[in-house]
Amino acid sequence: MLTGGLILGALGFVSALVLSIASKVFYVYVDPRVELVEDSLAGANCGGCGFPGCNAAANAVVAGKAPVGVCVVGGPESAEAVGEIMGLPVEYHEVEFAERGCRGGRFFDPLLFDYIGVQDCRAAFMIAEGPSNCEYACLGFGTCARNCPFDAITMSERNLPQIDYSRCTGCGTCERLCPKHVIRLVSESKKILYWNQLDACAAPCQATCPTQIEIPRYLGFIAEGKYEEALLVIKQHNPMPLSIGRVCPAPCEDVCRRKDVDEAVNINDCKRFVADIEYQNNEYLPVFVHPDTGHKVAVIGGGPAGLTCAYYLRRLGHSPTIFESLPKLGGAMQYGIPEYRLPKKALDWEIQGMLSIGIEARVNTVFGRDITYESLLDEGFEAFFIATGTPRGLWTRTEGEDLDGVMLGIDFLRDIGLGKPPAVGPRVVVIGGGNVAIDVALSAIRLPGVEEVHMACLEKRDEMPAWEHEVHDALAEGIALHNSWGPMRMLGENGKVVCVEFKQCTAVFDENGRFNPQYDESQTMRIETDSVLVTIGQGTDIGFIKESAELSKLELTPRGTIVVNGETMQTNIPHIFASGEITTGPNIAIQAIAGGRKAAWAIHQYLNRKEGEPGIIEPPTNLRVAALDLVDREELQKVPKVKREVMSRLPVQDRRRNWNEVNQGLDEEQAIRAARRCLNCGIYCLRPTYESKTRDFLKKTV
Amino acid sequence: MHEAWTFSDYLLLVIGAILVNNILLTRFLGNCPFLGVSRKMETATGMAMAVVFVMTMAGSITWIIQEYVLIPFDLEYMQTIFFILVIAALVQLVEMFLQKSFPALYQALGIFLPLITTNCAVLGVAVINIREGYNFLQTVVFSFASAVGYGFALILFTGIREQMEVSSIPDFMKGTAIGLLTAGLISLSFFGFAGIVE
Ligand SMILES: Cc1cc2nc3c(=O)[nH]c(=O)nc-3n(C[C@H](O)[C@H](O)[C@H](O)COP(=O)(O)OP(=O)(O)OC[C@H]3O[C@@H](n4cnc5c(N)ncnc54)[C@H](O)[C@@H]3O)c2cc1C
Ligand code: SF4
Numbered sequence: 096m097l098t099g100g101l102i103l104g105a106l107g108f109v110s111a112l113v114l115s116i117a118s119k120v121f122y123v124y125v126d127p128r129v130e131l132v133e134d135s136l137a138g139a140n141c142g143g144c145g146f147p148g149c150n151a152a153a154n155a156v157v158a159g160k161a162p163v164g165v166c167v168v169g170g171p172e173s174a175e176a177v178g179e180i181m182g183l184p185v186e187y188h189e190v191e192f193a194e195r196g197c198r199g200g201r202f203f204d205p206l207l208f209d210y211i212g213v214q215d216c217r218a219a220f221m222i223a224e225g226p227s228n229c230e231y232a233c234l235g236f237g238t239c240a241r242n243c244p245f246d247a248i249t250m251s252e253r254n255l256p257q258i259d260y261s262r263c264t265g266c267g268t269c270e271r272l273c274p275k276h277v278i279r280l281v282s283e284s285k286k287i288l289y290w291n292q293l294d295a296c297a298a299p300c301q302a303t304c305p306t307q308i309e310i311p312r313y314l315g316f317i318a319e320g321k322y323e324e325a326l327l328v329i330k331q332h333n334p335m336p337l338s339i340g341r342v343c344p345a346p347c348e349d350v351c352r353r354k355d356v357d358e359a360v361n362i363n364d365c366k367r368f369v370a371d372i373e374y375q376n377n378e379y380l381p382v383f384v385h386p387d388t389g390h391k392v393a394v395i396g397g398g399p400a401g402l403t404c405a406y407y408l409r410r411l412g413h414s415p416t417i418f419e420s421l422p423k424l425g426g427a428m429q430y431g432i433p434e435y436r437l438p439k440k441a442l443d444w445e446i447q448g449m450l451s452i453g454i455e456a457r458v459n460t461v462f463g464r465d466i467t468y469e470s471l472l473d474e475g476f477e478a479f480f481i482a483t484g485t486p487r488g489l490w491t492r493t494e495g496e497d498l499d500g501v502m503l504g505i506d507f508l509r510d511i512g513l514g515k516p517p518a519v520g521p522r523v524v525v526i527g528g529g530n531v532a533i534d535v536a537l538s539a540i541r542l543p544g545v546e547e548v549h550m551a552c553l554e555k556r557d558e559m560p561a562w563e564h565e566v567h568d569a570l571a572e573g574i575a576l577h578n579s580w581g582p583m584r585m586l587g588e589n590g591k592v593v594c595v596e597f598k599q600c601t602a603v604f605d606e607n608g609r610f611n612p613q614y615d616e617s618q619t620m621r622i623e624t625d626s627v628l629v630t631i632g633q634g635t636d637i638g639f640i641k642e643s644a645e646l647s648k649l650e651l652t653p654r655g656t657i658v659v660n661g662e663t664m665q666t667n668i669p670h671i672f673a674s675g676e677i678t679t680g681p682n683i684a685i686q687a688i689a690g691g692r693k694a695a696w697a698i699h700q701y702l703n704r705k706e707g708e709p710g711i712i713e714p715p716t717n718l719r720v721a722a723l724d725l726v727d728r729e730e731l732q733k734v735p736k737v738k739r740e741v742m743s744r745l746p747v748q749d750r751r752r753n754w755n756e757v758n759q760g761l762d763e764e765q766a767i768r769a770a771r772r773c774l775n776c777g778i779y780c781l782r783p784t785y786e787s788k789t790r791d792f793l794k795k796t797v
Numbered sequence: 798m799h800e801a802w803t804f805s806d807y808l809l810l811v812i813g814a815i816l817v818n819n820i821l822l823t824r825f826l827g828n829c830p831f832l833g834v835s836r837k838m839e840t841a842t843g844m845a846m847a848v849v850f851v852m853t854m855a856g857s858i859t860w861i862i863q864e865y866v867l868i869p870f871d872l873e874y875m876q877t878i879f880f881i882l883v884i885a886a887l888v889q890l891v892e893m894f895l896q897k898s899f900p901a902l903y904q905a906l907g908i909f910l911p912l913i914t915t916n917c918a919v920l921g922v923a924v925i926n927i928r929e930g931y932n933f934l935q936t937v938v939f940s941f942a943s944a945v946g947y948g949f950a951l952i953l954f955t956g957i958r959e960q961m962e963v964s965s966i967p968d969f970m971k972g973t974a975i976g977l978l979t980a981g982l983i984s985l986s987f988f989g990f991a992g993i994v995e
Contacts, residue, residue, distance in 0.1 A: 106883070113890065118893055
């Protein structure tokens with residue numbers, strides 16, 4: 096027993112001796128930082144960094160072959176810790192999270208064949224790219240969900256991956272595995288910089304919206320009661336949902352596929368609903384803002400185009416400054432659209448929220464007078480964005496227009512906006528038949544002392560450029576509408592207008608559809624009046640361009656708008672961009688917002704151009720320009736019919752002599768019902784069998 | 798002691814160790830890494846290589862210890878504790894040696910070397926060598942062949958498990974449950990080799 100113990104001890108001693116000698120003889124220097132660095136990584140061994148495991152990543156960092164921010168899972172904290180160990184500065188690396196592109200999946204997609212092989216997307220993909228009919232559709236075998244190292248993905252009842260953002264670390268395993276690229280990693284910046292790509296599952300509404308809001312996605316969130324998520328989806332494309340939700344004519348609703356079932360979804364009303372919730376809570380939802388890049392951009396004009404461009408540039412980390420000639424920001428939304436359609440308190444609150452992410456605004460500053468192109472260059476601005484809109488009203492050029500009591504409708508609205516409504520009435524004639532004319536007429540009738548308001552336009556009732564519901568409102572509120580009359584002259588007494596004479600307009604457009612009014616001068620009409628408000632259109636005001644030697648090199652159209660590339664908003668001078676009404680002429684606000692967002696995209700590219708390059712920005716490639724209309728109408732007929740929600744409005748008798756908002760918005764139940772009506776359209780979902788040569792053989796053989 | 802062995806005797810020893818008396822599937826030794834590292838082919842092959850390496854080394858060295866330490870001093874009753882000590886020390890030594898002299902091999906075997914220091918299969922083979930009364934050469938061959946058998950079973954099993962990852966398995970059977978069942982079935986099929994070598 097004793098010998099046993101002794102010998103064992105001896106053997107142990109010998110082994111220890113040998114080992115300790117060996118550890119000297121075979122000593123290999125291991126950089127102690129490797130271990131330290133490895134401890135600072137997430138330790139998930141997910142491979143998100145592109146290295147086989149955390150140890151390999153740590154080795155690469157120490158060898159200088161990987162940046163300190165190598166660990167996507169560990170994020171900024173890990174990067175900081177590693178940076179400290181390595182004594183290297185931490186480069187900012189924006190976090191990315193997985194996002195799913197397909198909304199329909201197998202649920203909607205008529206399958207090409209029955210697949211009974213290995214239940215894995217990669218395996219299924221090997222056979223003619225899987226049984227799915229749509230080349231962009233999710234195959235639904237859940238390879239991503241099974242392989243997510245953080246269990247952040249589950250498959251929904253519809254067999255679509257659902258991402259749990261509290262768990263997703265952005266390791267990218269799903270992106271690497273998905274054979275159809277349905278799941279991708281996207282950062283907030285990428286979302287801001289995104290324009291519909293060819294492979295985007297863009298619903299008709301989303302493809303039609305000028306700024307390409309992901310409509311079905313936000314409607315889906317509203318239907319689930321997730322209002323904040325919905326609002327954030329909207330704000331990736333449109334920073335002014337509170338205002339746009341009130342004034343947008345909603346081109347998206349014109350193309351809504353639901354119209355083939357019953358009526359369009361209340362897309363815009365739903366937008367207003369979620370924005371109103373933020374407004375009522377009086378607390379701005381935090382949004383992602385990239386750390387400062389230090390690039391200064393001058394934004395000329397504080398209308399929706401300028402505000403939007405500044406907002407997205409700021410969220411991308413740049414430092415925009417808005418220069419606005421009037422006391423308040425908002426442009427035509429502030430000084431054009433009347434209070435009863437867009438309460439200025441709401442607009443100001445929304446603009447304040449946009450500025451609060453770090454945008455500087457200098458109001459009461461006229462470009463061309465208080466500041467100039469040259470002075471701003473001296474201040475260190477690297478790029479310019481011009482969005483001065485169409486602030487100049489057009490005259491009819493009839494005799495007597497210079498009389499007292501005749502003014503431009505657009506100036507009339509601006510003065511009301513500035514808080515000093517002009518003295519008009521008691522009788523008012525508005526000349527013009529567009530939406531702005533109706534805003535002028537309905538504003539006039541709200542003023543104290545105004546007794547009757549007439550509106551005269553060249554067009555017949557059904558030709559009027561104003562939207563039908565606006566005309567309807569005008570008639571309901573007691574405006575006297577005179578169709579097919581053109582002003583002949585204005586008569587005055589003591590230099591003050593007393594009467595307008597009209598001649599009959601027989602045709603507004605010639606056979607080529609061009610504006611070319613014909614009159615029958617034998618038919619005339621007189622309206623006795625105290626004020627005339629001329630509202631027949633607006634033009635750009637480009638004095639500041641003409642006065643500057645450099646700016647006068649800008650290419651202009653004959654009607655005084657700036658020529659830009661339609662996707663990048665870049666002018667012929669590379670560091671000058673422009674959009675909104677200064678490039679399009681009178682338009683709708685969402686178009687100005689889209690222009691601002693596009694310009695932000697391009698200015699971002701411009702600021703990040705390679706050193707020494709002139710920075711002529713190429714438009715993004717593979718853009719989807721239109722929705723595909725491949726819908727199976729028979730299939731649509733099976734959808735149960737549900738009525739469109741009707742928003743409650745202020746009764747006509749309550750609108751007199753006050754500026755209370757007319758449209759009251761949807762209540763919560765209505766909004767949810769409205770959102771549930773959305774068909775969640777994709778590009779190919781709900782369409783007849785997809786014809787494709789490459790797959791024809793399958794139809795024969797399988 | 799056996800007669801002088803012919804080549805075919807050795808061949809039978811090898812086949813016996815790999816197929817008929819597979820250390821994993823018929824002797825059921827070393828089951829925990831069998832289930833633990835059989836999820837991925839990459840790790841399974843690493844493990845298999847490490848086992849081949851360590852088992853052959855350990856089998857040989859323990860044979861020497863038995864022959865020149867334990868028997869002369871009448872300490873066979875302390876065999877287990879001696880073997881554990883020696884194997885542990887040996888693996889450490891080998892690890893250091895590899896790290897210095899064959900960094901590539903060291904990288905490949907990675908963490909699996911220390912992992913199997915006290916693997917029961919390694920100890921098992923060492924003990925079997927003694928019990929069967931093998932001479933040194935037979936010990937080396939048998940240890941090596943057993944290790945190959947171990948690696949063979951491990952890789953086979955990993956292949957099946959990787960397939961199972963992508964097949965639809967009833968929820969209650971997922972994971973270890975189906976793993977054990979499969980191991981059982983493979984094991985049964987290996988019993989089919991029984992009797993090829995007496
Ligand atoms: C009465 C009215 C009603 C409308 N109703 C609707 C509606 O219901 N729905 C809808 O979608 N759209 C509507 N619009 C159109 C919409 O408001 C415009 O399309 C949109 O505001 C255009 O945006 P913008 O940024 O291009 O220009 P603007 O909004 O015109 O902004 C330009 C800004 O630049 C400033 N600016 C001009 N020159 C200078 C200078 N030299 N220096 C500094 N600043 C300068 C101006 O003061 C102004 O603030 C309406 C427009 C009007 C006039
Ligand atoms: S039904 Fe929904 S997704 Fe389809 S067009 Fe209308 S709003 Fe867009």
